[in-house]
């Protein structure tokens with residue numbers, strides 16, 4: 182069974198390490214970082230020191246080894262130990278900024294960007310979305326025009342996670358003609374103008390920025406993979422980003438169920454604990470059922486990706502199903518906490534706000550449905 186894959190002795194040890202790190206290094210500070218609007222660099226160094234930043238990256242590129250299923254364990258455990266999806270977005274942004282560079286395999290780019298990031302010394306971001314649109318990646322407008330040994334880059338990127346702190350940005354640019362065939366990936370590590378930090382509904386500890394590039398000179402050796410071959414790299418990595426967001430969704434839901442169960446056991450109304458009401462327990466069962474279905478299916482699809490199997494439509498199903506489960510559970514969690522659930526002091530309140538992005542980022546619910554329809558041949 183797929184569940185057994187997540188319960189090997191090695192993954193139980195990994196889970197224990199992650200839990201200890203989260204309880205010691207994250208939970209006591211999370212509220213401060215939420216107020217500060219960003220994570221401290223020291224946290225990246227501390228996470229690197231215990232090997233967490235490098236999980237899912239091969240030792241040959243400076244990682245700690247392990248694969249996607251180990252990353253799933255890390256994501257699940259951080260959230261279930263009291264972290265959050267926003268924390269994961271900010272601390273593990275390298276999970277979306279580096280894989281293309283590793284995939285392309287240029288030793289110079291790996292030495293300059295991958296190793297120092299996995300060591301916690303650099304912070305990277307991934308910039309695809311532009312003010313004119315995010316879903317239609319093939320329509321992006323930021324240009325990179327060849328000039329001798331450099332590219333001259335002009336354009337604006339928005340909603341960029343860790344964009345305000347980033348030392349480098351893996352950026353999708355147009356080097357060729359219109360459409361997906363003219364897109365390349367370029368690592369930009371200077372001249373990044375943070376136009377503004379964006380204030381958000383949730384994910385407060387994860388800084389998000391609008392970035393502008395005006396006549397920035399970027400060495401052509403910073404090209405990731407072949408010129409005009411960026412779209413395929415982006416799409417391949419989207420699979421992992423999307424399944425990770427599905428994991429964040431069911432893990433957040435599980436955490437909210439755990440918090441709610443504790444609350445309804447201790448909260449008394451009309452002379453007995455809330456948990457003694459059938460209406461309440463049936464709500465809890467509905468929450469548990471949706472989480473279990475989302476977790477089982479998402480883990481199954483993560484195993485398919487790890488095995489290199491074709492599963493584009495299944496990733497779409499997993500993301501949308503896990504997000505739907507999470508949306509339901511966080512809403513019920515706030516409801517069952519009553520007035521306290523609406524207060525900043527309640528952890529479920531943060532998860533309620535944080536999780537709203539999961540059906541938007543990395544491909545919206547609608548874009549997932551559209552992609553699945555095409556994969557299944559429904560649009561022919």
Ligand SMILES: Cc1cc2nc3c(=O)[nH]c(=O)nc-3n(C[C@H](O)[C@H](O)[C@H](O)COP(=O)(O)OP(=O)(O)OC[C@H]3O[C@@H](n4cnc5c(N)ncnc54)[C@H](O)[C@@H]3O)c2cc1C
Nearest residue numbers: 307308309310314315316340341342541542543544545547
């Ligand atoms: C907190 C946060 C962090 C982010 N981090 C990053 C990051 O690090 N890097 C990055 O590049 N981007 C990032 N994004 C951007 C995110 O990926 C985009 O917001 C997302 O892809 C949607 O793009 P959009 O906002 O331009 O919406 P649009 O593409 O304008 O879509 C608007 C609405 O129209 C719907 N829609 C669009 N096309 C269709 C269609 N064909 N059929 C039906 N409905 C459609 C969408 O589903 C959506 O509901 C982040 C966003 C946020 C809010």
